[in-house]
Amino acid sequence: MELGLRHLQVVVAVAEAGSISRAAASLRIAQSGLTAQLGRIEREFGAPLFLRRPHGVEPTDLGTHVLHGARLVIGQFDDLIATARTRAQGGGAATIRLGGVDSPWISTVAAALRGLRPDHEQITYVEDDSGEVVDLVRTSRLDLAVITEHPDAPAPKPHGLIFRDLGVEPLLVGLHVDHPEAGRDRIRLAHLAEYDWIAPADKAGGLRQSLRTACERAGFVPRFRHFGADHGTAATIVGSGTTVGLFPMSSPPVPDVVLRPLAEEPLWCRTMLVWRPGSPLASVATDVVTMASDERFRTRKPFLVVEPDPADYRRAM
Structure with missing residues (x-):
C-alpha cells in the first residue's frame, strides 16, 4: 500500500474523535473497515500510531509525530486548493498567510x-x-x-x-x-x-x-x-x-x-x-x-x- 493524503486524513480523524467507533461514524464507514484500514496504515509506518484503551485511543509517540506532520500536510493541501480556486476565478492578488x-x-x-x-x-x-x-x-x-x-x-x-x-x-x-x-x-x-x-x-x-x-x-x-x-x-x-x-x-x-x-x-x-x-x-x-x-x-x-x-x-x- 502506498500512503497518501487520504490515509493522513484517517489518522487525524481517529485522533480528533478519540475512538475508532466515533471516527468511523464521522467518516461514514463501517467500524470494522476503519479498524482494518488503520491497521494497514500503521504497518506502513512500521509501528502502532495509537494505543487502544477501554475508553478509546491515545496517540503513541510515533502517532504524535505523524499527527503533527499530517496536520501540516493537510493544511498545506487545503491552502493550495483555496488559493488555486481563487486564481482560477480571476483573483490574481496574492494571499496573506x-x-x-x-x-x-x-x-x-x-x-x-x-x-x-x-x-x-x-x-x-x-x-x-x-x-x-x-x-x-x-x-x-x-x-x-x-x-x-x-x-x-x-x-x-x-x-x-x-x-x-x-x-x-x-x-x-x-x-x-x-x-x-x-x-x-x-x-x-x-x-x-x-x-x-x-x-x-x-x-x-x-x-x-x-x-x-x-x-x-x-x-x-x-x-x-x-x-x-x-x-x-x-x-x-x-x-x-x-x-x-x-x-x-x-x-x-x-x-x-x-x-x-x-x-x-x-x-x-x-x-x-x-x-x-x-x-x-x-x-x-x-x-x-x-x-x-x-x-x-x-x-x-x-x-x-x-x-x-x-x-x-x-x-x-
Whole structure:
C-alpha cells in the first residue's frame, strides 16, 4: 500500500474523535473497515500510531509525530486548493498567510494587514505552540505570525528571523463578580488554592508552566479542571461559577467577570510579531507592528478596578 493524503486524513480523524467507533461514524464507514484500514496504515509506518484503551485511543509517540506532520500536510493541501480556486476565478492578488497562537492580538494584526493590503486575500491559522508557529514562518508556510512568551518560558528565536515586540502586559486573575476574592484590589495566589482553575493551553508560550510554577511558589498546585478553552470560552466559564483563570489586561469586558492584578510576583505576557526577511510582507511588517500596537492600546480598555503598577512586570521588558 502506498500512503497518501487520504490515509493522513484517517489518522487525524481517529485522533480528533478519540475512538475508532466515533471516527468511523464521522467518516461514514463501517467500524470494522476503519479498524482494518488503520491497521494497514500503521504497518506502513512500521509501528502502532495509537494505543487502544477501554475508553478509546491515545496517540503513541510515533502517532504524535505523524499527527503533527499530517496536520501540516493537510493544511498545506487545503491552502493550495483555496488559493488555486481563487486564481482560477480571476483573483490574481496574492494571499496573506497569517498565523499565531491563541491571542487577542491576532485579530488586531489581521485588521492592520487589511488596512495595508486591502486587495489581498487573508488566511489565518491558529496553532497550539509558539515553536510550531516559528517553524511555519521559518519554512515559508506563514508570511507573518503572532507568538507569545511568559515568565520561565522564553519564546523560540531561531537565527535568521525578525522579531518585534507588540507589547508586554500583565496577566490578571479573572473571577466571577460574586467570587469571595472578587472584592479585593489585588489577589494573592495562595487565596485561590481551593478553587478550580481553567488550564491555559498546554504549549501556548509556556503559560500553563508559568502559572503552575507561580502557584507552587505560593504553596499549592493549581487544580486544573477545564482544558482547551480559548480566551472567550474561558471567560464564559469564569462568568458562570467559581472557576478562576488568567487573562490579558487588555481583554474585552465579559458580563459577571472581573479582573484583578496579582499581589505577588506577577505573571505577564509578551506578544511578538515574527517574519522572514524575504517574506512577501517584510516591507510592511514594521508598519503592521506600529498600527497594531497603536490600535490595540487605543481601543482595548481593561475592566479592572485597580491598574497594575507597571513596575510589577518591568522584568519582562
